[in-house]
Amino acid sequence: MRNFREVTDRTGTRSVKWDMTEQLFKDKEVLPMWVADMDFKAPEPVLNALSERVDHGIFGYTMTDEKIGDVIQHWLAKRHGWNIEKDWLSYSPGVIPSIHMIIQSLTEPEDSIMIQTPVYPPFYSVIKAHDRHLVSNPLSFENGHYAIDFEDFEAKIKQNNVKMFILCNPHNPVGRVWKEHELKQMGDICLRHNVQIVSDEIHADLIFPGHAHVPIAKLSEDLNQATITTLSPTKTFNLAGLQASYLVIANEETRKTIKDQFNQQGLYMLNTLGITALEAAYQDGEEWLEKLIETLDEHKSYVIKRLHQETSHIRVVEPEGTYLLWLDCRSLNLSQNELRRFMREDAKVGLNDGTSFGDEGEGFMRLNIAAPFATLEEGLDRIITAINTTYSSQ
Numbered sequence: 001m002r003n004f005r006e007v008t009d010r011t012g013t014r015s016v017k018w019d020m021t022e023q024l025f026k027d028k029e030v031l032p033m034w035v036a037d038m039d040f041k042a043p044e045p046v047l048n049a050l051s052e053r054v055d056h057g058i059f060g061y062t063m064t065d066e067k068i069g070d071v072i073q074h075w076l077a078k079r080h081g082w083n084i085e086k087d088w089l090s091y092s093p094g095v096i097p098s099i100h101m102i103i104q105s106l107t108e109p110e111d112s113i114m115i116q117t118p119v120y121p122p123f124y125s126v127i128k129a130h131d132r133h134l135v136s137n138p139l140s141f142e143n144g145h146y147a148i149d150f151e152d153f154e155a156k157i158k159q160n161n162v163k164m165f166i167l168c169n170p171h172n173p174v175g176r177v178w179k180e181h182e183l184k185q186m187g188d189i190c191l192r193h194n195v196q197i198v199s200d201e202i203h204a205d206l207i208f209p210g211h212a213h214v215p216i217a218k219l220s221e222d223l224n225q226a227t228i229t230t231l232s233p234t235k236t237f238n239l240a241g242l243q244a245s246y247l248v249i250a251n252e253e254t255r256k257t258i259k260d261q262f263n264q265q266g267l268y269m270l271n272t273l274g275i276t277a278l279e280a281a282y283q284d285g286e287e288w289l290e291k292l293i294e295t296l297d298e299h300k301s302y303v304i305k306r307l308h309q310e311t312s313h314i315r316v317v318e319p320e321g322t323y324l325l326w327l328d329c330r331s332l333n334l335s336q337n338e339l340r341r342f343m344r345e346d347a348k349v350g351l352n353d354g355t356s357f358g359d360e361g362e363g364f365m366r367l368n369i370a371a372p373f374a375t376l377e378e379g380l381d382r383i384i385t386a387i388n389t390t391y392s393s394q
């Protein structure tokens with residue numbers, strides 16, 4: 001079983017996280033703790049399957065077959081208690097390409113699409129890229145906890161004649177794993193106003209103990225028909241570079257429309273190694289995933305405890321899922337520019353800027369804890385030392 005403490009040098013692998021450090025943060029000494037991939041090797045069964053496939057030596061056109069459908073069906077039933085039909089599946093190189101296709105095929109220019117901010121930055125760009133009207137239902141933040149403003153949710157849908165709602169569950173960056181009653185309430189409102197739900201559940205497998213992921217499409221037959229769910233093993237098993245994801249669409253007409261759109265773009269195939277990794281991960285990766293979640297849980301507790309004990313200037317919004325910590329840095333009393341500069345130049349850590357997730361992210365930064373403990377510890381040492389150096393005399 002893989003040791004999550006092992007440090008692997010990723011520089012020189014064309015890693016967006018590691019090889020773009022100097023370009024993005026203007027200093028190659030900055031420790032990258034930003035983009036959502038992990039500094040852990042993929043599970044051994046995945047590495048073995050990939051090696052075997054590479055050893056075969058021929059990489060011709062490759063199809064997704066019944067067996068891939070079986071493996072996905074089994075995974076969703078086992079991990080999320082969600083029983084899907086294999087017919088509901090279609091494949092895509094990524095969740096974001098899928099959302100582009102969905103927007104193009106199910107909405108018209110100027111149509112309103114709603115998101116819950118702060119949220120993963122491409123949710124903004126996919127809407128803008130197709131000249132759709134972006135409607136925001138900001139999450140409320142009280143006593144360190146994010147929640148949905150349902151009144152605003154329904155009012156915005158009515159006022160803007162919203163056609164589509166892109167749900168992020170679990171939510172990146174705030175780490176909420178939406179509860180069944182919250183999903184039901186949002187779902188009922190969408191059904192009432194005929195809103196197409198697009199549920200991005202890419203972080204579905206990364207759930208901390210005490211919480212459970214609920215696919216919104218599972219809640220009722222009406223919601224099943226009104227929802228397109230986008231999923232992928234790439235976050236769960238650290239396979240983002242292999243680009244393999246899938247969509248679950250129960251509604252036949254919707255599925256046909258989306259599939260036609262993919263076909264029109266010539267996107268009807270996944271890459272050979274992506275398929276191989278998906279199959280091996282879902283078939284034999286579960287034990288690794290359990291260990292990963294244990295490790296992430298320890299890392300989360302470590303960061304919360306250290307920041308709590310060693311500084312009063314940063315508070316962690318405790319996540320229920322994902323490996324991304326949303327740091328409330330407002331007590332540092334810095335403008336966003338100063339906060340970015342402080343993290344980059346004084347602490348020398350590369351974090352995601354809170355405002356890249358929307359205006360609500362002012363005063364926040366996002367920290368990725370999916371790294372070996374030594375890397376995480378180094379990052380935390382840097383942040384705490386920088387804070388204590390700057391603020392000790394104040």
Ligand SMILES: Cc1ncc(COP(=O)(O)O)c(C=O)c1O
Pocket residue numbers: 036093094095096097120168172200202203232234240245
């Ligand atoms: C919520 C969410 N959706 C989608 C993605 C990216 O998906 P893909 O790489 O499959 O396009 C990410 C990556 O961080 C994410 O956090």
